[in-house]
Amino acid sequence: KAGVTQTPRYLIKTRGQQVTLSCSPISGHRSVSWYQQTPGQGLQFLFEYFSETQRNKGNFPGRFSGRQFSNSRSEMNVSTLELGDSALYLCASSLSGQSSYGYTFGSGTRLTVV
Amino acid sequence: AQRVTQPEKLLSVFKGAPVELKCNYSYSGSPELFWYVQYSRQRLQLLLRHISRESIKGVTADLNKGETSFHLKKPFAQEEDSAMYYCALSMETSGSRLTFGEGTQLTVNP
Helix, strand or coil, X not given: CCCCEEECCXXXXXXXXXXXXXXXXXXXXXXXXXXXXXXXXXXXXXEEEEXXXXXXXXXXXXXXXXXXXXXXXXXXXECCCCHHHCEEEEEEEECCCCHHHCCEECCCEEEEEC | CCEEECCCXXXXXXXXXXXXXXXXXXXXXXXXXXXXXXXXXXXCEEEEEHHHCCCECCEEECCECCCCECCEEECCCCXXXXXXEEEEEECXXXXXXXEECXXXXXXXXX
């Protein structure tokens, strides 16, 4: 079956713009989590959605938001982009959102802010 | 607050040598611990989780609650084991949220 699909793979934006990233989980998976990966901070949790509801949130400013649709696909939005938002954004899906079941990660969207 | 520490950013061994990737954590409750691996140009993938006590690709990791450690061990390293390894923790109260260590880049030399 298809894995976790993230689009687009690469994105270049200008400071001040906004961006929307998309994640399609594995079929049947209802939980989608988002992570930011940077060389300096490593992998940091952004938020998790389950059945269209945000269930968990990391320590990121309000410029970072997300949503989940009824088909479990999720989008992440970053407004008023800053240079420091340049990162690899990873999406992970799981059946129920319980960590013990493990998560399947996508290949990520590499965002560059110039 | 929970924290995961991987003290070695880089680790280099020769093929056939034993490997131990260190992971220490700080959390007062009962955590779930995981190891994830990221091979070059591939996505992050789950290697093993302490709750299932399984061994994949010859690697094992034992949760030591007294020392708050979850070191990854492999008796004989192979060149294809070269990758970035991340230790991760999930708190009993957080459900889905993973806290990752900074990662250890393992290089296995021929």
